[in-house]
Amino acid sequence: MTTQQNTQNSVAPLRISAGWQATPYSMVFLLFFLIPLGLILMVSFWEFNEYEMIPTFTWHSYISIFEGCTQLNEYGDTCVTLKTYGSTIRISLIVWFITLILGFSVAYFLAFCVRTTAMQTMLFVLCTVPFWTSNVIRMISWIPLLGRNGLVNQSLVGMGLVDQPVEWLLFSEFSVVLAFVHLYTMFMIVPIFNSMMRIDRSLIEAATDNGATAWQTLWSVIIPLSRTGIIIGSIFVITIVMGDFVTIGVMGGQQIASVGKIIQVQTSFLQFPLAAANAVILLLVVLMIIWGLTRLVDIRKEL
Amino acid sequence: MKEEKPPVESLATDRRKVLKGTAAILASGIFPAIHAEEKIVLRYLGTAVNQDKKIAEKFKADTGIEIQYVAVTTDDVTKRAVTAPNSFDLIDTEYFSLKKIVPTGNLLGIDTKRIKNADKITTLFTKGEVAGKKVGDQGTAPKKVMYLDKPDSKTFSATPTQYMTLIPTVYNADTLGIRPDLIKRPINSWAELLNPEFKGKAAILNIPSIGIMDAAMVVEAKGIYKYPDKGNMTKAEIDLTIKTLIEAKKAGQFRALWKDFNESVNLMASGEVVIQSMWSPAVTAVRTKGIACTFQPLKEGYRAWAAGFGVPKSVTGKKADGVYEFINWFLDGWAGAYLNRQGYYSAVLDTAKAKMEAYEWAYWMEGKAAAQDIKSPNGDLLAKAGSIRDGGSYETRMGGIACWNAVMDENEYMVKKWNEFVAA
Numbered sequence: 001m002t003t004q005q006n007t008q009n010s011v012a013p014l015r016i017s018a019g020w021q022a023t024p025y026s027m028v029f030l031l032f033f034l035i036p037l038g039l040i041l042m043v044s045f046w047e048f049n050e051y052e053m054i055p056t057f058t059w060h061s062y063i064s065i066f067e068g069c070t071q072l073n074e075y076g077d078t079c080v081t082l083k084t085y086g087s088t089i090r091i092s093l094i095v096w097f098i099t100l101i102l103g104f105s106v107a108y109f110l111a112f113c114v115r116t117t118a119m120q121t122m123l124f125v126l127c128t129v130p131f132w133t134s135n136v137i138r139m140i141s142w143i144p145l146l147g148r149n150g151l152v153n154q155s156l157v158g159m160g161l162v163d164q165p166v167e168w169l170l171f172s173e174f175s176v177v178l179a180f181v182h183l184y185t186m187f188m189i190v191p192i193f194n195s196m197m198r199i200d201r202s203l204i205e206a207a208t209d210n211g212a213t214a215w216q217t218l219w220s221v222i223i224p225l226s227r228t229g230i231i232i233g234s235i236f237v238i239t240i241v242m243g244d245f246v247t248i249g250v251m252g253g254q255q256i257a258s259v260g261k262i263i264q265v266q267t268s269f270l271q272f273p274l275a276a277a278n279a280v281i282l283l284l285v286v287l288m289i290i291w292g293l294t295r296l297v298d299i300r301k302e303l
Numbered sequence: 304m305k306e307e308k309p310p311v312e313s314l315a316t317d318r319r320k321v322l323k324g325t326a327a328i329l330a331s332g333i334f335p336a337i338h339a340e341e342k343i344v345l346r347y348l349g350t351a352v353n354q355d356k357k358i359a360e361k362f363k364a365d366t367g368i369e370i371q372y373v374a375v376t377t378d379d380v381t382k383r384a385v386t387a388p389n390s391f392d393l394i395d396t397e398y399f400s401l402k403k404i405v406p407t408g409n410l411l412g413i414d415t416k417r418i419k420n421a422d423k424i425t426t427l428f429t430k431g432e433v434a435g436k437k438v439g440d441q442g443t444a445p446k447k448v449m450y451l452d453k454p455d456s457k458t459f460s461a462t463p464t465q466y467m468t469l470i471p472t473v474y475n476a477d478t479l480g481i482r483p484d485l486i487k488r489p490i491n492s493w494a495e496l497l498n499p500e501f502k503g504k505a506a507i508l509n510i511p512s513i514g515i516m517d518a519a520m521v522v523e524a525k526g527i528y529k530y531p532d533k534g535n536m537t538k539a540e541i542d543l544t545i546k547t548l549i550e551a552k553k554a555g556q557f558r559a560l561w562k563d564f565n566e567s568v569n570l571m572a573s574g575e576v577v578i579q580s581m582w583s584p585a586v587t588a589v590r591t592k593g594i595a596c597t598f599q600p601l602k603e604g605y606r607a608w609a610a611g612f613g614v615p616k617s618v619t620g621k622k623a624d625g626v627y628e629f630i631n632w633f634l635d636g637w638a639g640a641y642l643n644r645q646g647y648y649s650a651v652l653d654t655a656k657a658k659m660e661a662y663e664w665a666y667w668m669e670g671k672a673a674a675q676d677i678k679s680p681n682g683d684l685l686a687k688a689g690s691i692r693d694g695g696s697y698e699t700r701m702g703g704i705a706c707w708n709a710v711m712d713e714n715e716y717m718v719k720k721w722n723e724f725v726a727a
Binding site: 052080083084087147249254257262269 | 376378379381382385402403404406407503506509511512552557558559560561562566569573574575710714715718719721722723725726727
């Protein structure tokens with residue numbers, strides 16, 4: 001009670017000083033996030049030609065992005081925009097699902113099966129190995145492994161399992177997902193592990209004492225209590241994959257469309273308003289996904 | 304342990320001595336030159352492919368002016384020229400980009416009276432001719448964007464004037480690269496790129512403005528359509544071209560698309576791809592790995608490109624003099640010979656010829672069999688004695704130009720359709 005009263009008494013001066021303390025970060029946030037974001041929003045309503053942007057207010061960019069999206073085209077496909085968002089979201093979901101299962105399992109192992117802290121730390125560091133080399137080198141090194149004349153195909157053909165080299169190993173959705181999982185499982189492991197370490201072990205003992213099977217303990221005790229970690233990890237993975245254009249480009253042989261790639265092509269052709277409009281739409285889609293996820297758990301409360 | 308120490312120490316002192324010595328040589332050789340005319344540093348904006356360290360070193364040794372390379376991609380050169388014209392003193396850009404840069408007024412026409420060898424610049428640029436014969440001028444042919452009426456003009460002049468937009472540096476004619484060891488039969492047409500025989504083993508480059516031209520060459524070669532101007536398609540023509548590409552993609556023709564020079568080298572060297580659009584130095588790079596790769600001349604001709612130096616209007620006074628000095632030096636032969644030895648072509652052929660060995664000139668420019676081993680400027684073996692350059696002599700190659708890299712009037716639509724192809 002006394003401590004509560006104390007904090008209540010000091011609320012007013014605390015607020016002001018807390019506000020001052022937050023100023024540097026607020027300024028960084030304003031300068032490098034809110035203002036650029038506002039500019040992007042503004043530019044998305046501008047006109048442009050080959051070499052300059054014309055300040056005005058037009059829906060041209062947005063209309064152009066969704067042009068032809070009301071009907072199927074001659075190949076029975078939806079328009080580029082829907083198709084691109086579709087494939088980007090699909091890849092994000094597949095990657096999210098796999099990294100979730102993998103990340104959860106690894107975190108579970110680290111948190112509950114490894115006994116000593118030293119061992120935990122060591123294995124944890126081991127998980128960061130994929131980050132020890134540059135992104136580009138990591139991706140390029142998949143080619144001698146998965147390529148037509150790569151190690152995997154040579155082994156498969158050598159063992160007589162297949163007659164022809166397997167083509168879908170590289171430059172396919174498979175290789176894109178593989179590279180993403182390889183890169184981003186870590187982002188799932190860390191927050192889930194963090195949540196799991198905070199679970200009171202006596203709860204698990206209590207569950208066991210009450211006759212719960214291992215599966216029941218997992219489903220009714222551990223998963224609900226690591227929900228925060230799962231959601232945070234999911235937000236990391238989904239937002240990163242939704243905005244990616246490098247990994248999809250290299251691993252997909254530039255043949256798989258992603259929203260990031262389209263934005264990159266548009267900026268390199270000086271079509272900034274179109275790129276900005278696409279960025280705004282992408283941002284909205286991602287925000288919607290995150291909003292959906294936070295419906296499942298109130299992160300601020302749980303933290 | 305103790306016994307090992309002294310040698311290490313003496314090695315270190317040796318190294319120090321060497322360093323000192325080098326510094327002294329450098330200082331004595333260059334310092335007076337710098338001192339005499341103040342230190343000028345020129346920021347040279349361009350793509351990494353053209354920014355050779357040895358060229359900057361040689362220029363500094365000759366004149367004392369330092370070149371500071373700013374290396375970005377082709378698209379980013381244009382972007383910087385349009386959005387940040389104060390960030391460089393000299394631009395090395397492709398001619399097709401001029402349609403975007405010149406209307407901004409960020410470049411100043413180059414006064415040819417101050418360029419010593421201006422009248423010797425090859426007729427390919429000034430008249431669109433090679434050895435007196437007209438070459439293909441579809442797309443953004445340099446002669447269309449070569450001249451300005453006034454230095455600060457924002458539109459191009461149709462006839463030659465005193466002011467040039469860019470002074471050409473390098474140019475070449477691109478075609479398909481193939482792996483002759485894996486294809487095992489002659490290839491002589493652009494149509495082969497979409498031949499189902501190479502299903503899953505072909506690649507095209509994912510830079511829309513260049514890729515669409517390669518696609519157009521294929522469409523014409525297959526006899527589907529004859530474009531009035533491949534470099535400036537109508538919407539219907541863009542639709543048709545992209546449709547051809549999409550159908551091929553859906554049938555699984557392409558193993559990959561590439562955007563970066565190194566990607567094309569990897570695809571070819573690893574055997575993932577046996578036929579693809581390619582650039583000359585990439586073919587050389589595959590070959591230096593000891594892998595057979597041919598820059599295959601095709602009966603429909605080449606897609607040409609050209610780059611050149613431009614001067615931003617923000618550069619004045621001593622710096623402007625330095626820029627003109629660099630351009631004059633560049634056309635004076637040493638750099639030209641250096642570029643010719645890499646398989647590019649230089650703007651002023653006479654001066655480059657004077658700096659090349661007779662056998663080198665015969666191999667690179669006259670299409671004759673190499674009298675002795677041909678080496679790159681770095682000393683790598685490029686071709687053994689007796690071999691002939693792909694595509695033959697300068698006249699045959701550059702005379703075979705069918706079209707130029709271009710920016711179309713319908714560029715926005717084209718990029719949009721290209722994205723459709725990538726997404727299909």
